Amino acid sequence: MNTRDVVLEHVSIRFGNYRAVENAHLSIRGGEFFSFLGPSGCGKTTLLRCISGFVQPSEGRVLIGGKDMRNVGPNKRPTALIFQNLALFPLLSVAENIAFPLEVRGVGRKERRKRADELLEMIALPGTGDKKVHELSGGQRQRVAIARALAAEPDILLLDEPLSALDLKLRQHMRTELRAIQQRVGLTFIYITHDQGEALTMSDQVAVMNAGVVEQVGDPQTIYNRPKTPFVASFVGETNAIPGAVMNQQGALVTLDTALGPLTGQSAGGRDYQAGERCTLFVRPEQLALADAPPATNAIAARRVNEEFEGSIRTLFLNANGVDLRLYRMNADASGPALAADGTASIWFRPEHATVLPADPSRSG
Amino acid sequence: MTRGLGGGLFAFSYALLFFLFLFGPLIIMVITAFNSSAFPRVVPWECFTTDWFGVLVRNERLMSGLWTSLAIGVAVVAIAVPFGLAGALALADIGPRLRAGLYAVLITPILIPGVVLGISTIVFWSFVGRGVGASYDTVFYNGFFLTLLGQVAFIASYAMLVLNARLQRFDPTLTEAALDLGATPGQAFRRILLPFMKPALGSAAFITFLASFENYNTTVFTILSGNTFTTALASKVRLGTDPSLSALAVIIIAVTLIGAMVSEAHTRRQELLRSGKAGQSRFYANPLSRLLTHPGAVLVLLLGVTGFIAWSASRVDANVCRAAILQEKQQLQERLMQEQRNRIQQQAPAQPATPSPSNNPSPFGGAFNPNSLAPPVQPAPPAAPPPSNNPSPFGGAFNPNSLAPKQ
Numbered sequence: 001m002n003t004r005d006v007v008l009e010h011v012s013i014r015f016g017n018y019r020a021v022e023n024a025h026l027s028i029r030g031g032e033f034f035s036f037l038g039p040s041g042c043g044k045t046t047l048l049r050c051i052s053g054f055v056q057p058s059e060g061r062v063l064i065g066g067k068d069m070r071n072v073g074p075n076k077r078p079t080a081l082i083f084q085n086l087a088l089f090p091l092l093s094v095a096e097n098i099a100f101p102l103e104v105r106g107v108g109r110k111e112r113r114k115r116a117d118e119l120l121e122m123i124a125l126p127g128t129g130d131k132k133v134h135e136l137s138g139g140q141r142q143r144v145a146i147a148r149a150l151a152a153e154p155d156i157l158l159l160d161e162p163l164s165a166l167d168l169k170l171r172q173h174m175r176t177e178l179r180a181i182q183q184r185v186g187l188t189f190i191y192i193t194h195d196q197g198e199a200l201t202m203s204d205q206v207a208v209m210n211a212g213v214v215e216q217v218g219d220p221q222t223i224y225n226r227p228k229t230p231f232v233a234s235f236v237g238e239t240n241a242i243p244g245a246v247m248n249q250q251g252a253l254v255t256l257d258t259a260l261g262p263l264t265g266q267s268a269g270g271r272d273y274q275a276g277e278r279c280t281l282f283v284r285p286e287q288l289a290l291a292d293a294p295p296a297t298n299a300i301a302a303r304r305v306n307e308e309f310e311g312s313i314r315t316l317f318l319n320a321n322g323v324d325l326r327l328y329r330m331n332a333d334a335s336g337p338a339l340a341a342d343g344t345a346s347i348w349f350r351p352e353h354a355t356v357l358p359a360d361p362s363r364s365g
Numbered sequence: 366m367t368r369g370l371g372g373g374l375f376a377f378s379y380a381l382l383f384f385l386f387l388f389g390p391l392i393i394m395v396i397t398a399f400n401s402s403a404f405p406r407v408v409p410w411e412c413f414t415t416d417w418f419g420v421l422v423r424n425e426r427l428m429s430g431l432w433t434s435l436a437i438g439v440a441v442v443a444i445a446v447p448f449g450l451a452g453a454l455a456l457a458d459i460g461p462r463l464r465a466g467l468y469a470v471l472i473t474p475i476l477i478p479g480v481v482l483g484i485s486t487i488v489f490w491s492f493v494g495r496g497v498g499a500s501y502d503t504v505f506y507n508g509f510f511l512t513l514l515g516q517v518a519f520i521a522s523y524a525m526l527v528l529n530a531r532l533q534r535f536d537p538t539l540t541e542a543a544l545d546l547g548a549t550p551g552q553a554f555r556r557i558l559l560p561f562m563k564p565a566l567g568s569a570a571f572i573t574f575l576a577s578f579e580n581y582n583t584t585v586f587t588i589l590s591g592n593t594f595t596t597a598l599a600s601k602v603r604l605g606t607d608p609s610l611s612a613l614a615v616i617i618i619a620v621t622l623i624g625a626m627v628s629e630a631h632t633r634r635q636e637l638l639r640s641g642k643a644g645q646s647r648f649y650a651n652p653l654s655r656l657l658t659h660p661g662a663v664l665v666l667l668l669g670v671t672g673f674i675a676w677s678a679s680r681v682d683a684n685v686c687r688a689a690i691l692q693e694k695q696q697l698q699e700r701l702m703q704e705q706r707n708r709i710q711q712q713a714p715a716q717p718a719t720p721s722p723s724n725n726p727s728p729f730g731g732a733f734n735p736n737s738l739a740p741p742v743q744p745a746p747p748a749a750p751p752p753s754n755n756p757s758p759f760g761g762a763f764n765p766n767s768l769a770p771k772q
C-alpha cells in the first residue's frame with residue numbers, strides 16, 4: 001500500500017449532539033489531487049482537521065498509508081495542513097517560517113536557511129527570506145504557507161480553502177500554480193473548497209458534501225455530467241430543475257410528465273423508477289438549445305424574460321409555463337437559430353444530456 | 366470643545382488645578398527632602414542639604430526591610446507570573462460553560478480584602494503546621510514564606526488578568542500549525558506562544574513586582590515579627606516623620622521617571638523601526654545619533670545625568686548654613702526667654718514658678734510623660750521656663766498641670 005493513501009472508514013464526527021460529519025467512507029489514492037466540495041458549514045474543515053489529527057472521529061477510523069491514525073498526534077502524522085487563514089507565524093521571518101518544520105526537528109541553522117532559500121526559489125519568491133510575513137502580499141503569503149508545509153516533507157498536503165482570500169485574477173493564477181506544484185512534488189493533495197470551479201479545474205477526484213454527508217465521489221466530468229443526487233446536480237454548476245412524475249422508463253431513459261409536457265432524460269446510475277414517482281429532471285443551461293423547427297423529443301415552448309451578456313456567452317432567462325429556465329448561448333453561434341420577434345422560442349435538449357433524480361432526497365443514494 | 370466649557374481661561378485654570386492636585390504633593394515632598402529642617406516642610410526654608418538621604422540609608426530597619434521586600438518581590442514575580450500564565454491558558458482552553466466559573470474562581474482573590482487574606486494565610490498555615498507537628502522554626506511560621514504565599518494568592522490573579530488580555534488576541538491556529546508541522550507541544554509553546562506573550566509577560570512581571578513591593582494590608586500580618594519596606598515605613602511614620610521619607614520619595618520618583626523614559630524610548634524606537642519610517646529620519650541615518658536612540662543609551666545617559674546631579678548636590682556642605690541657623694535659633698530662644706523672665710518678674714514676683722515640662726516638644730503637651738502625673742512636690746528650679754514656651758499646638762491646654770488648682 002502506498003504511504004500516501006488516505007482511507008476514511010465510516011467516519012462520523014459529532015460535537016455534542018451536533019453531527020458535523022456523517023459516515024464519510026471513501027479512499028484517496030496516493031499522489032491524487034482530491035477535493036472536498038460543499039457549501040460553507042457542511043463539515044469540510046472538520047473532516048480535514050480529523051485527517052490531520054486535531055479532531056478525533058466519534059465513529060470509524062482514518063487510515064494513512066494503511067496505518068490506523070487513532071492515538072497518533074498531529075505532529076506525528078505525515079500530513080501538513082494549510083490553514084484557511086494560513087496561520088503563518090507573525091513574529092518569525094519568512095525564512096524562519098518556512099524552516100520551522102526543520103527547526104523543530106533539530107536541523108542546523110545553515111542547513112535550514114539553505115532549504116528555505118531553495119523553497120523560496122521554488123515558489124518564485126527568491127530573496128524575501130528576511131522579510132516579515134506582514135510585508136508580503138496575500139498571494140505571496142499563500143505561497144509561503146505552501147512552502148512551509150512542503151518543508152515538513154509530508155506525504156499528504158491538506159489545503160483548507162487556501163485561495164478564498166485572494167482576488168479573482170490571483171485565484172485563477174494560483175489554481176494553475178497549485179496544480180503544477182502538485183504534479184511536480186507528487187504528493188497527495190486533499191483540497192477543500194466551496195468553489196465548484198476550483199474543484200472541477202484542479203482535481204482528479206471530487207467529493208461533494210452536504211450537511212456533513214458525502215453525497216458523491218467521482219472525477220469532475222462524472223460529478224458534473226452524472227450527478228447522483230439533486231444536491232450535487234444543483235450545487236455543481238448551473239442547472240435547470242424541472243419537477244414531474246414518471247410516465248414510463250425504457251432502459252436508462254425515463255420520461256416524466258411535467259408542466260412543460262413529457263420530457264425524457266437519463267436515469268441517474270441506471271436506477272429503476274415506478275410509474276407516478278415524483279422526480280426532478282436536471283438539464284444544464286448549455287445543453288438547452290434554440291430549435292429551428294420543433295424537434296421530435298423534449299421540445300419546450302418558452303418565452304424570453306431577460307438576457308445577460310457575459311463575454312463569451314449570453315444567458316437567456318426564459319419562462320415556460322411557470323418554470324424558469326436558463327439557456328447559455330455561445331456568442332459565436334449568433335448566426336444559429338434565434339428567438340422569434342415576439343420573444344417566444346422553441347427549445348430542446350438531448351435526453352442523454354438530462355438527468356432524472358427522485359425528488360425525495362432521502363431516496364437518492 | 367474648550368469654547369463650550371467657557372473658553373480658554375476656564376480650561377486653563379481647570380488644567381492647572383488638575384495638575385496641581387496630581388503633582389502638588391509630589392513637588393512639595395521633593396522640596397522638603399532637601400530642607401535641613403528636622404520636620405518635613407518647605408517654609409521656613411533653612412538650608413539646602415542632602416543629608417536626609419544619608420539618614421535614610423542609615424536607617425537599618427528600613428534598609429533591611431527594603432532588601433526583604435526586594436527578595437519577596439522577585440520571588441513573587443517568579444511564582445505569580447507562571448501561575449498567572451497557567452490560569453490564563455486554562456481559561457483560554459476550557460469550554461465556554463466552565464470558563465465563567467473558572468474566571469470567577471481565579472478573580473476572587475483580588476476581591477477579597479487584603480487583611481482577610483493576610484489573616485487567613487497565617488491561620489491556615491499555622492493550622493497546617495500544627496497538623497504536621499512542625500516546630501516554630503519551620504516554614505509554616507516563617508514570615509518570608511508566609512508573605513510569599515499570601516501575596517502570590519492574589520497577585521497571581523493580577524498576572525492572570527494581564528496575560529489573559531494578551532492571550533485573547535492569540536490565534537490558536539498558530540499553535541495548531543506548529544504542531545501540524547511536527548513541533549512537540551513544548552516546542553510550540555516555547556517558539557510560538559511565549560514570544561507572542563513576551564510583552565505581556567514583561568508587564569505582568571512589572572505589575573506583580575510593584576503589587577508585591579507596595580503591599581501592606583496582607584504583608585503586615587504574614588510577615589509576623591519581620592519587616593518589609595512598607596511595614597517598616599508604616600511603623601516609622603507612626604513614630605513621627607522626618608524628611609528622610611521625602612528623600613525616599615525623591616528616589617522612587619527618579620527611578621519611576623527614568624524607567625518611564627527608557628520604556629518610552631524603547632516603544633518609540635520599535636514603532637519607528639517596524640513602520641520603516643526610521644529610514645526617513647535623519648536621526649537614524651547617522652550611526653552615532655542612531656545609537657543614541659537605543660533605550661540602553663538613553664538609560665546610561667539618564668543615569669549619568671542623575672548621578673552627576675546627585676554628586677554635585679552632595680558636595681554642598683550644609684554645615685556652615687546649619688550652624689548659622691542654629692545660632693539664629695538660639696538667639697531667638699534667648700531673647701524670648703529673657704522677655705518671659707521680665708514679664709514674670711513684673712506679674713508675680715513672689716509666686717514660685719510652676720514646674721512645667723515646657724521643654725517637651727510633644728504635641729500632647731507631655732501628657733504621656735510619666736513625670737507629669739507626679740504631684741509637683743519639689744520646689745521648682747528658680748530658672749524654670751514658663752509654660753508659654755511649650756510648643757504644643759494646644760497651648761498646653763492638655764497639660765495636666767494646667768488643670769491643677771493654683772495654690
Ligand SMILES: Nc1ncnc2c1ncn2[C@@H]1O[C@H](COP(=O)(O)OP(=O)(O)O)[C@@H](O)[C@H]1O
Pocket residue numbers: 015018020038039040041042043044045046047
Ligand atoms: N469545535 C467545534 N465545536 C462545535 N461545533 C463545531 C466545532 N467545529 C465545527 N463545528 C460546527 O461544525 C459545522 C461544520 O463546520 P466546518 O467543518 O468548519 O464547516 P466548513 O469548513 O465546511 O465551512 C459548523 O456548523 C460548525 O459550527
Ligand SMILES: [Mg+2]
Pocket residue numbers: 041044045046084160161
Ligand atoms: Mg471551513
